[in-house]
Amino acid sequence: MGGLLMAFNVTEVLEIPIxxxxxxxxxxxxxxxxLMVGVIIAKVVATNVRRVLAERLPKNERELLTKLVxxxxxxxxxxxxxxxxxxxxSGLLVAGGNRRSGHRFCEPERRLQPDLGGSF
Structure with missing residues (x-):
């Protein structure tokens, strides 16, 4: 067999940049x-939610809750x-967390000043 024999290396194929x-x-x-595992888990959980709530909720509310889950x-x-x-x-989480604390820095500072009874 004098033909070309090509070795197929899976790790080289997986490391090809795209x-x-x-x-x-x-x-x-x-x-x-x-993502596929997440969708499978979501389908299983949604089916169980639908089955458990079949007798407890009206169909519209049950379907809405199932889709939400x-x-x-x-x-x-x-x-x-x-x-x-x-x-x-993580950058978005930090930015979201700083939004609230950053807002405090923009507020005017309120200090309690003692009333000394006279005007200065």
Whole structure:
């Protein structure tokens, strides 16, 4: 057999950079797997919520609650998977936390001044 024999190395394929930055095929696959697991968990939980609340809530409210639970879990899975694409949410969390404390610095400072009985 005098033909060419090509070795297929999986780790080399997974480490191929895609697009801008150091996002690789491996990172995209991890992102997809985390998202798929999240969707599967969301479907299982939503089905159980629908089944448990079948007798307790009217259909409209039950379906609304089921969809809310489903989408909360899917969004949570998406947020958990984002670091695989080098998207760090910690900057947004810090900015959101500082918004409130930063607001205090903009307020005028209030100090208690003793009443000395005279005018200065």
């Amino acid at each position: 697009g801008v930055g150091d996002i690789t095929v491996e990172r995209i696959l991890y992102f997809a797997v985390i 489903y989408y909360i879990i899917v969004v949570w899975a998406f947020v958990v998977a984002l670091p695989q694409l080098n998207f760090d949410l």
